[in-house]
Amino acid sequence: MTDSAPSYEHPGITDPVSTERPRGTGPFAMPVPAGKQPSTGSQTEVVDLAKELTEAGIEDVLTELDDELVGLAPVKTRIREIAALLLVERVRRKLGLSSEPPTLHMSFTGNPGTGKTTVALRMADILHRLGFVRKGHLISVTRDDLVGQYIGHTAPKTKEILKRAMGGVLFIDEAYYLYRAENERDYGQEAIEILLQVMENQREDLVVILAGYADRMEKFFRSNPGFRSRIAHHIDFPDYADSELLAIGELILVKQNYKLSDSGREALARYITARKQQPHFSNARSIRNALDRARMRQANRIVRSASGLKITTEDLMTIDAPDLLASRVFGQDAAANSPLSDETESTFD
Amino acid sequence: MRLTQGCFSFLPDLTDDQIRAQAQYCIDHGWAVNIEFTDDPHPRNTYWEMWGLPMFDIKDAAAVMMELAECRKAYGNRYIRLSGFDSSHGWESVKLSFLVNRPAEEPGFRLVRQEAEGRNVRYTTQAYVTDRPEGQRYK
Numbered sequence: 001m002t003d004s005a006p007s008y009e010h011p012g013i014t015d016p017v018s019t020e021r022p023r024g025t026g027p028f029a030m031p032v033p034a035g036k037q038p039s040t041g042s043q044t045e046v047v048d049l050a051k052e053l054t055e056a057g058i059e060d061v062l063t064e065l066d067d068e069l070v071g072l073a074p075v076k077t078r079i080r081e082i083a084a085l086l087l088v089e090r091v092r093r094k095l096g097l098s099s100e101p102p103t104l105h106m107s108f109t110g111n112p113g114t115g116k117t118t119v120a121l122r123m124a125d126i127l128h129r130l131g132f133v134r135k136g137h138l139i140s141v142t143r144d145d146l147v148g149q150y151i152g153h154t155a156p157k158t159k160e161i162l163k164r165a166m167g168g169v170l171f172i173d174e175a176y177y178l179y180r181a182e183n184e185r186d187y188g189q190e191a192i193e194i195l196l197q198v199m200e201n202q203r204e205d206l207v208v209i210l211a212g213y214a215d216r217m218e219k220f221f222r223s224n225p226g227f228r229s230r231i232a233h234h235i236d237f238p239d240y241a242d243s244e245l246l247a248i249g250e251l252i253l254v255k256q257n258y259k260l261s262d263s264g265r266e267a268l269a270r271y272i273t274a275r276k277q278q279p280h281f282s283n284a285r286s287i288r289n290a291l292d293r294a295r296m297r298q299a300n301r302i303v304r305s306a307s308g309l310k311i312t313t314e315d316l317m318t319i320d321a322p323d324l325l326a327s328r329v330f331g332q333d334a335a336a337n338s339p340l341s342d343e344t345e346s347t348f349d
Numbered sequence: 350m351r352l353t354q355g356c357f358s359f360l361p362d363l364t365d366d367q368i369r370a371q372a373q374y375c376i377d378h379g380w381a382v383n384i385e386f387t388d389d390p391h392p393r394n395t396y397w398e399m400w401g402l403p404m405f406d407i408k409d410a411a412a413v414m415m416e417l418a419e420c421r422k423a424y425g426n427r428y429i430r431l432s433g434f435d436s437s438h439g440w441e442s443v444k445l446s447f448l449v450n451r452p453a454e455e456p457g458f459r460l461v462r463q464e465a466e467g468r469n470v471r472y473t474t475q476a477y478v479t480d481r482p483e484g485q486r487y488k
Contacts, residue, residue, distance in 0.1 A: 135408045156401075163416070167409025198415075205411035 047091050056090070056129050058083055065122055069115060070251065071244035078235050079119070079126070086130045103232040104132060104207045105199055107175075107221075109214040110237025113283030116211040117171065119237075123209065124169040133207055135167035143177040146191040154187040158194045166205050175210035176220035196226045240283050245272045249287045253319065258295065263321040274329045294323040350457030352390050355430060355446040365414065368431065368449050372410035375433030380444055381405035382413050383434060384420050388427045388486040390455070390476045400424075403434060417449060426452050426487040452487035 053059055062083060065076060082104075089102055104127065108116040121138050128136025145161055148154035162170065172178070178195075180186040199208050210217070210227070214236065221228040240248065249268050253259055260268060268290075275286055298319055302311060357363060363371070375382050382404045385397035400420040404412060413431070420429055429450035432443045456477040463471040478486040 134411075137408055159415075163404065163407050163412035166407060166411040166415070202411060202415070205409065205415075 047095065049087070049091065052087060052091055056087065056131075058087065058126060058129055061122060061126050061129060065119075068251075069118065070247045071240050072115060072119070072237065075115075075119060075235055075237055078233070079123070082233060083126055083130070086127070086132055089132075090130055101132075101204050103203060103230065105203075105231045106207070106209045106233040106235060107217060107231050108209060108211040108235050108237060109217045111213060111239055111283060113285035113287075114237035114239065115284060116237055117173065120169065120171045120209050120211065124207075127169065127207060133168055137165075137168035138171055139165040139168060140171040140173060142173050143188065146172070146178065146195075147187050149187075151187075154190040155194060158191045162194070162198050162206070166202075168206065170206055170208045172208065172210050174212045176212050176216040179220055179224055181223060192224060192227075196230065199230050242269065242272050242276070245283065245287050248284050249291060252288055252291055256295075257317060258291075258319055259317050261318050261320045264319045264324060267321040267324040271324050271327060271329060278329060290324070290327065290329075291319070293327065294319050297323040297326055350455055352428070352448070352451060352455055354392060354428075354448055355432075357447050362451070363447070363449065368417070369410045369414055371445070371447070372413040372431065375445060376407060376410060376413075378433070378435070378444075379437070380433035380435045382407070383432045384413070384416055384429060384449075385432065386420060386424045386427045386429045386450075388452075388483060389479060390428060391458075391474070391479070397428075397430065400429075405436070421450055425450065428452070454488065 062076075062080060065079065069076070085102065089099070092099065106123070108120065110116055117140065120140075124133065124136050124138040127133045139161065141161055146154070146158045148157045178188040178192055180188055195208065198206070208231075210231065212220070246265070246269055249272075250260060250265075271290060272287070275281055275290070301320075301323065302315060353359070372382055384400040386400055387394060387397040401416055404416070407413070417429070417431070427450070428448060430446055431449050432446035435442065435444045458474040458476050461473045461475050463473070465471050
């Protein structure tokens, strides 16, 4: 007889005993829904909330948030509130007091450079530690990543992004570009519909955070009421005060192993005041750009002045007043004095 | 006749939770998860249609389950299998493959005898459903 009998291949067969393995280990693990096992006498059960707090490691994230992010008091308060809600929700789940999983989709509004992306990243971490997203990664996208260029291109593109974001947080920057009122054939509408559907049906699989400038987001929500009702937390990011921007500047420099001299600090304070008057001011981002340019000027200053001399670590670390005062922000006079001040950017940074 | 194929063929059909756990196992090992479907049940039929692209950059099995739900909606009356492809050097092959969907009715196979030279008889199997053209095989 020739070899024509069907041979079934079983590439993955392990020993059949494995079926009798206790559930909950290995690839055979079966998730047991926590809500299905209400503990008896849950009325009297005592829970150590402080222990839960430490266990989740949530306090670390919140402290980090306080330490590393300057200002943003209302945002921090709101995040603490959300964290508290999630913690209580988690404890309730443990005790079998089942309830609908909370809606966690958020909208971050605020001017450019107020830390929306940074906070979104922290949010992903917080949600992960509390077990409300399974993986805790952040996928940051804009209109380009979601909306296609021709008919039939949008849905697969949006789904692809949604699939990547599952188990984590999807951060849509400048979300209002998704909807273009002036063009009713715009493919953005298709992306919005898919987003809304997944936001509603797979709430436990991913958290969507929309971000953008306050006024345009307002307009966006008005034309897409579906979004507003599906988003539970609207967080507004305030602009930074001058002193906060100065603190941010110093924090940025410390991270890069630089520091400001006393006159340099004063110059930065003056720079901030002057820069705020100019157009296209984008808070912390403007400060970071200004400091990047100041580093360049400092390098140039050292190279020119120190020829033949020894330079110290101190010199290499210090950003001095002239490095900042050469900026075009201080008017044409200052610009004329320094060859490096003709920044290539069209903005006034 | 209940068709069995691939991993876990000795087990009853996996539940969705079990499929999810297996998909997560693949993702955690860095394997690309594929969804394939066919209506030709012959065990030697290795060329199944792909549903979408291999999912190689996902982190969570929820994405697989979403695609599987879509595939079941479109081809709920066919066989659907899920496979995990390991692209790492030296392997470059499917490491895990199992059925996740089957037609409601599976008529099975007929045994075909061919009389050959002398008194030889060649045997082969043929699925009853393949009498009908592709796409019309299962209700």
